[in-house]
Amino acid sequence: MTKITQYLKESEGKTLFSIEIIPPMKGQHLGELMSHIEPLMEFNPPFIEVTYHREEYIEKSVDGLIKRIPIRKRPGTLGICAAIMQKFQVEAVPHVICGGFTTEETEDFLIDLHYLGIENALILRGDQEKGEDRFVPKPGGHAYANELVQQVANMNKGILLHEETESFPTNFCIGVAAYPEKHFEAVSMEEDLRYLKQKVDAGADYIVTQMFFDNKKYFDFVKACREIGINVPIIPGIKPLATAKQLEILPSIFHLEIPEDLSNAVRACDNNAAIKQVGIEWAVEQGKELIKAGVPALHFYTMSKSDSVRAIASQLF
Ligand SMILES: Cc1cc2nc3c(=O)[nH]c(=O)nc-3n(C[C@H](O)[C@H](O)[C@H](O)COP(=O)(O)OP(=O)(O)OC[C@H]3O[C@@H](n4cnc5c(N)ncnc54)[C@H](O)[C@@H]3O)c2cc1C
Numbered sequence: 001m002t003k004i005t006q007y008l009k010e011s012e013g014k015t016l017f018s019i020e021i022i023p024p025m026k027g028q029h030l031g032e033l034m035s036h037i038e039p040l041m042e043f044n045p046p047f048i049e050v051t052y053h054r055e056e057y058i059e060k061s062v063d064g065l066i067k068r069i070p071i072r073k074r075p076g077t078l079g080i081c082a083a084i085m086q087k088f089q090v091e092a093v094p095h096v097i098c099g100g101f102t103t104e105e106t107e108d109f110l111i112d113l114h115y116l117g118i119e120n121a122l123i124l125r126g127d128q129e130k131g132e133d134r135f136v137p138k139p140g141g142h143a144y145a146n147e148l149v150q151q152v153a154n155m156n157k158g159i160l161l162h163e164e165t166e167s168f169p170t171n172f173c174i175g176v177a178a179y180p181e182k183h184f185e186a187v188s189m190e191e192d193l194r195y196l197k198q199k200v201d202a203g204a205d206y207i208v209t210q211m212f213f214d215n216k217k218y219f220d221f222v223k224a225c226r227e228i229g230i231n232v233p234i235i236p237g238i239k240p241l242a243t244a245k246q247l248e249i250l251p252s253i254f255h256l257e258i259p260e261d262l263s264n265a266v267r268a269c270d271n272n273a274a275i276k277q278v279g280i281e282w283a284v285e286q287g288k289e290l291i292k293a294g295v296p297a298l299h300f301y302t303m304s305k306s307d308s309v310r311a312i313a314s315q316l317f
Pocket of ligand 1: 050051052053054095097123124125126127128143144145146177178183184185186191192193195196199208209210211237
């Protein structure tokens with residue numbers, strides 16, 4: 001198995017292509033997801049990231065009593081990673097989240113990854129539970145991603161949570177998330193960057209950014225990171241816009257800005273095909289500038305759909 005950082009090192013300055021996919025809704029067939037990944041394989045992604053989705057609670061009447069029942073709408077991250085590695089012979093990078101897990105449950109999950117030969121993981125806190133206004137860790141779970149990074153780094157040294165003697169060390173390459181437009185909970189960019197540095201100091205090997213639509217935000221962010229001593233690779237995240245609704249949804253969910261030129265171009269379209277084309281052209285221009293600047297990889301948020309990303313990648317790679 002190859003570490004993401006090794007791929008980045010061996011690329012000798014050439015920008016790599018990578019994608020993030022999301023597991024299908026529970027009850028759906030994996031075949032459709034695979035058929036969206038397949039057309040992107042010609043661009044040689046060395047790794048594919050697979051998101052992790054925490055449980056949601058629904059209320060259901062059981063024997064006359066209202067019960068809160070946990071439902072995971074998109075399970076299967078681990079299985080999908082194994083299937084991707086087997087089918088496409090590329091690294092699958094599972095996202096590992098703090099939310100909804102005790103540290104012991106997380107340790108067991110990481111051991112499963114290790115047994116499957118999965119040596120790359122993107123370590124995240126996760127968002128708050130649906131309906132909650134702030135993130136609350138499960139009792140006995142991690143409150144912030146840096147704590148989970150530390151747990152993985154300890155396992156890489158053979159240190160488990162409760163075992164008295166040192167165990168067989170894992171060999172995880174650790175990725176973490178970052179936000180060129182600041183994480184919405186942080187009071188300032190400076191504070192957010194301090195916490196990002198904490199994750200890197202705890203053992204993170206590389207960073208993947210939240211999507212952004214204005215490259216200047218990424219360039220300023222990378223400069224600010226370097227100034228405070230964050231020296232690991234910072235992979236930019238790109239999402240092609242595909243619908244007019246996303247002009248409202250993306251800023252409200254991901255706390256980012258959409259440049260006026262882009263929103264005006266989308267609003268001038270009179271059908272979805274035209275909007276998709278605007279999204280593709282914008283992402284191609286972003287990609288060209290980022291590649292020219294020598295970014296380590298372009299990481300595409302595909303939402304498990306391949307058509308726009310394929311059109312973009314065929315112009316860039
Ligand atoms: C590339 C990428 C992939 C993602 N994939 C998923 C996914 O698969 N599943 C999912 O549920 N979510 C995913 N998310 C969303 C992510 O989980 C949320 O944005 C979450 O709110 C923050 O996660 P984090 O790991 O950045 O948290 P953290 O690094 O823990 O930061 C969270 C907030 O707390 C602050 N903070 C950090 N450390 C401390 C500390 N020690 N003390 C006090 N404050 C602190 C930070 O400044 C920030 O405001 C992804 C995000 C990105 C960018």
